[in-house]
Amino acid sequence: MQAVKTSLTRLLGIRVPIVCAAMANGANAQTACHIQVEVTRGGGFGFVGAGFSTPESLRQDFDFIRSSFPDRGNKPLPVGYGFIGWLLDKNEDSAKxxxxxxxxxxxxxxxxxxxxxxxxxxxxxxxxxxNARAHHKPLIFVQVTSVEEALVAANEWKVDAIVAQGTESGGHGGASAPSTFTLVSEILAALPQDGAAPAPPILAAGGMATGAQVAAYLSLGAAGAVLGTRFLLTPESAYKPAQRAALLAARGPGATVRTMALDTARASFGWPPNIDGRGLNNKIVDDIEAGVDHATIQARCKAATEAGDSSYMVVWAGQGVSLMNEIKPVKDVMVELHTDLVRQLQKSRRLLQEDS
Incomplete structure (x- = not known):
């Protein structure tokens, strides 16, 4: 299948400018690694969410990943790892x-x-x-939710790639972030990609479900796109059958909501100011808004999770979930996204015609 060339694909040595987001709760341990390995095999690039990992679980991850790519030798393992800053801050020795x-x-x-x-x-x-024990110094990707953050990441921190996450994104993100399209447009205007010293690749993140949407962001000037929710609707995902069924049933603009209610339900506290999460709008949100005490909500969430009742489970999801209609293996998702992306880019090219 035809490769798509951008600054991101050149940076990572991949064929498709599609990245699977680092999801710390939608997938874990070997299951998370399996998703990312399959995304990489499909021509994209996968990040394992290591926010809640332990040294032992990390070592198990790497045993699995290394066995999945037995011929790499001294070449870098073709996956990435994502870390949550405020969790690293809690214990310096453990973080290091x-x-x-x-x-x-x-x-x-x-x-x-x-x-x-x-x-x-x-x-x-x-x-x-x-770094002395490795054969490669890892590239640095930083997630941002504003132009100001992007400017710091590019100009002061000199990162290798910037993930521009808009409000449509599932999971955690900026409570006051603009739409992905607006954010990416503003960052591209502030950090031109074609100057004498080009800025780092900008990746669009938030609300995408199809290759055609990825193509739209490439046309805008982004170097690639990050998808998360789409990879939760796969057999490789650690999401429970009830959670996947809830994703498939989600429709309409009110299907998802930005809130801290889901973190309250799972007693996950400590997120920085102005960060919340987007997930399915269900009875958890209703109870929070009705003033039900947190202990009761947490007990109900635990019971519902054990019973497989998605009406009171935490189900992270982006706004693109309404466009997702089936569960299929990661490798088939990558083929679908890649095919759709190339087809849309070819269609766009036909819009330019010489005057007769």
Missing amino acids: QLLDITIENNVQAIWLAFGTDIHRWIQHVRTSSA
């Missing part, structure tokens, strides 16, 4: 251990998000002695 394990296992990239001191961890990744 997790990052060093990741670095010395020769991953291709590290993604950092949701912290008030991200630069601290960028510096550690770049200067850690673990």
Whole structure:
């Protein structure tokens, strides 16, 4: 199938400018690695969400990934790992251990998000002695939700790629972020990609479900796109059958909502100011808005999760979920996205015609 060339595909050595988001709760351990391995095999690039990983689980991850790519030799493992800044901040020694394990296992990239001191961890990744035990210094991807954050990441931190996450995105993100289209447009205007010293590749993240949507962002000037929810509707996902069924049933503009209610239900506290999450709008949100006490909500959520009742389960999802109609293996999702992307780019090219 025809490769799509952008600054992102050149940076990572991939054929398709599609990245699977680092999802810390939608998938975990070997299951998460399986998704990312299949995305990479499909020509894209996958990030494993390591926000809640332990040193032991990380080492198990790398055993699986290495066995999946037995011929890599000293080449970097063709996956990335994503870390949550505020969780790293909680324990410096533990954070450095997790990052060093990741670095010395020769991953291709590290993604950092949701912290008030991200630069601290960028510096550690770049200067850690673990780099001497690896054969490659990992690329740095940083997630941003505003033009101001993007300017800092590009001009001061000198990151290798910027993930521009708009409000449509599932999971955690900026409570006041603009739409993905607006954010990417503003960042591209502030950080031109074609100057003497081009800015790092800009990846669009939020609300996408199809290759045609990815093509639209490439036409806008983005170097690639990040998808998350679409990969939760796969057999490889750690989402429970009830959660997948809820995603398939989600329709309409009110199907998802930005809220902290879902974090309250699972007692996940500590997120930085102005960060919330987007998930399916269900009875958890209703109870929070009705003033039901948190302990009761948490007990109901636990019981519903054990019973497989999606009406009271945490189901992260982006606004693009309404365009997702079936569960299929990751490799088939990648073929579908790639085919759709190439077809749409070819259609766009036909819009330009010489005057007769």
